[in-house]
Amino acid sequence: MTAINSRPDSQSVVETIVENCLGKNRALPSDCYIDEGYLQLEEQLIFRDSWMCLGRADEIPAVGDYFTSSLLSEPLVVVRSDPSTVSVYANVCQHRAMQVANGAGNTRQFVCPYHAWTYALDGKLRSAPLMEDKASLKGCRLPVIRSECWGGFIFATLNEAAESLESQLSELQEAIEHYQMEGMHHISCFHETWDCNWKSLIENFMDGYHLSVVHPQTLRPLTPTNLCQTMSSNGAYTGYIANYALAAPERLNHSALLTADERRQSRLFCIYPSVVVSVSPDTLVYLSMQPDGVDKVSVKWGLSSFEKDLDEEQKDQRIKKWQEINREDHNILKCLQRGLRSSFYQGGQLAPADLEGSVKNFHDYLIRKLAQGLAAVEGVG
Ligand code: FES
Ligand SMILES: [Fe+2]
8 A cells, every 4th residue: 555655634534524424324524525635545545455447348359459547647558468368557668658558449569659669468578679788678568457357347456465356246246146247248438527526426326315306207217216225235335226116117138047026126336436337137337437636537437238239229229328317417416516615514414224325335435444544554654
């Protein structure tokens, strides 16, 4: 874990939330959403320490398929380096720090656009034109970033000592395994910036309380607020079940493992700290985010389908539906961020567990992680 050189003022914010919010059914105070120092704590004690979702493994199905990404300020490249391996490297040339890959595509090797050092798909330096001292380049390679695939998602972490994600998520795996997420097929993904604090977007996604109010046409007829139900949670994730209204149509294509109940439910979960997922019998949607200042969040979101061969019109329908849901949420969250800057808000009462229990669980996770991180830094100092 990265050490913090000086004790930031925002430590008092953490002390306040330990006292007022941990284990209690109260929203976090507004400082947690607008204070730059508090955000720095989150970046150092939460984001640098955790597993972050970079996308779906079948975004890059063929050997040489790649996309670029980042983890905090670290540029990354994610590549299918052989048929069964997704590798994540620092996207930083070991000559003079140029990014060796841009955007997404397919390649046989990464050629640095500055002086043409060339790296193989396994990250090893293959050639360095006109360099005389070849011996000193022995062993030169793009640094490997620790990564894991889980449920068809690609995760990476900057923390070499992080506990394996798979072992942390065994309980979640049981709760959603019949949906067979790992076999779902990538439709599309998008990169956006939302005008809100990153936590507000997680909280919003994990809150069944707003569904009927904010989404009267898109979600209320399918998953109304009053049918939401809490789901198992632990220190690595939280979730809830959105049961379908009686009038909601059957989803015809789905895993044969689903029970009758599961065929009429979407399961929504957050793998801490910053990816949220909705899995239904036929569609998977995820939003993975990283803070970009206190009131902006970079979001990569994508959709996958259970069906392998949806035609373009069917894909478009699912994309449009989720674009509309996201637009409705973004509009609310922009206004929310203005309210969070008000001196007249200090964190209100949360609704019962079936409606906002996941928000409380997310807060408890954050508070514990920050408090433990600060204690560890103090122990070292
Ligand atoms: S910075 Fe990449 S070859 Fe020079
Ligand atoms: Fe919403």
